Each structure stands twice: as C-alpha cells, then as structure tokens.
Amino acid sequence: MFELGVGDGAFAVEATRAFPSYLASDIAPWAARHVRSLTGVDSILASALHIPLRSASVDAVVALDVLEHVDDAWAAVEEASRVLAPGGFLVISVPNTTGLGARVKRPRGQNWFGDRDRTHTSLLDPNEWRAAIANSRLEVLRIGSDFLWDTPYPPRFLRPFQPAPLRGLQVLVASRFGMLSWKWGENLILVAVKPNVPSPRRR
Numbered sequence: 182m183f184e185l186g187v188g189d190g191a192f193a194v195e196a197t198r199a200f201p202s203y204l205a206s207d208i209a210p211w212a213a214r215h216v217r218s219l220t221g222v223d224s225i226l227a228s229a230l231h232i233p234l235r236s237a238s239v240d241a242v243v244a245l246d247v248l249e250h251v252d253d254a255w256a257a258v259e260e261a262s263r264v265l266a267p268g269g270f271l272v273i274s275v276p277n278t279t280g281l282g283a284r285v286k287r288p289r290g291q292n293w294f295g296d297r298d299r300t301h302t303s304l305l306d307p308n309e310w311r312a313a314i315a316n317s318r319l320e321v322l323r324i325g326s327d328f329l330w331d332t333p334y335p336p337r338f339l340r341p342f343q344p345a346p347l348r349g350l351q352v353l354v355a356s357r358f359g360m361l362s363w364k365w366g367e368n369l370i371l372v373a374v375k376p377n378v379p380s381p382r383r384r
Contacts, residue, residue: 182204183203183232183243185232185257185261186207186208187224188245190216190220203220206224206225207224210226229260230251232260237263239266239269240270248275249275250301254303255316259317268375270372271374272371275303277366277369278306280365286331319376320373322374327370328367329365329367
C-alpha cells in the first residue's frame with residue numbers, strides 16, 4: 182500500500198499497523214521526518230506528478246487531502262494509476278465543491294474551508310474528478326463524502342456551540358454508514374479500481 186502525501190501522519194500510524202508493506206511519499210521534508218518519528222518508515226521525497234516507483238508495483242494508492250494541492254490533478258491521478266497493479270485501488274479525499282458546506286457558505290461569502298487555503302489549486306467538482314479517474318483507465322466503485330465539520334453553518338448561531346455536536350454526529354454517522362451521499366459532506370471521497378483488462382483511454 183502506498184500513501185501519496187503523508188501530511189500529519191495520522192493515516193500513516195494506522196496504515197503501518199495494518200499493512201506491513203506500507204510505503205509513502207511527500208513533497209515536504211518536514212512531513213517525511215515527522216512520519217518517520219511516528220512510524221519508523223522513511224517516506225520518499227517526491228511530487229505527486231513523479232512517483233519514483235515501478236509501474237504496476239502497488240496494490241493500493243491512498244491520497245487524503247492531497248490532490249487539491251496539485252496544479253495538474255489529472256496528471257497526478259494518471260501517475261497514481263501508473264503505479265497501481267491491475268486490480269489495485271485508488272482512494273482519494275478532496276474538498277467537496279458541491280457539498281452542503283460549499284453550497285451554503287460560498288453564496289454568503291462565509292469563507293468555505295476549500296477556498297481558505299491558497300494552495301488549493303485543483304478544486305474540481307465531482308464530475309471532473311470522475312472524468313480524471315476515467316481518463317486514467319480506472320473505474321469508480323464508490324463516491325461519497327464525510328460530514329459537516331467546517332463550522333459555523335447557521336451564521337446567527339453561536340460558533341462555539343456548533344463544533345461539538347456536529348463532530349460527534351460525524352463519528353456516529355461514519356461508524357454506522359461509512360460515507361454519506363457526496364451531496365452533503367465537506368470532503369468528497371472516491372474509491373476506484375484499476376481493471377485487470379485495460380479500458381480505452383478517455384478524456
């Protein structure tokens with residue numbers, strides 16, 4: 182299993198327990214050092230556009246909160262597909278531009294979380310992500326979202342009273358259903374598979 186972009190290492194800690202063959206990369210040296218301190222795993226210093234792994238060499242690629250930071254997200258998905266073995270899975274999580282938070286906050290000028298970070302250079306909508314995945318000869322198995330954690334939502338409701346119940350509800354919903362419909366949550370989650378028989382290239 183290969184994690185593209187280790188970030189704060191939260192996923193790496195769990196993944197190294199479950200996957201003895203866990204590999205990871207990040208473009209930031211500090212992130213690689215941090216994950217090594219947590220897990221003992223040396224992360225590869227590399228861009229999502231140039232992964233230094235052999236083609237068809239890993240059975241899963243996980244990119245959580247990563248691809249929105251890549252200028253050419255289509256090329257990044259293509260590169261992830263390249264290193265995936267036939268039958269392997271791609272799992273991505275990116276800001277959900279059509280989720281409830283974006284739909285409520287953007288028209289009101291409430292500074293939705295996806296717009297707050299200037300390094301979010303690839304804020305694609307779900308159909309664009311589907312197209313990028315199809316172009317990379319992968320098939321979407323499931324599309325969904327997490328929950329509403331970018332508080333506040335009702336602008337007249339006191340900010341301190343929103344996070345606790347919403348985060349608690351997120352844990353409850355996630356444990357029961359795994360993912361919500363993609364029309365609701367803050368992050369879009371897609372699971373795709375690389376077919377054993379290559380599909381025609383599309384763009």
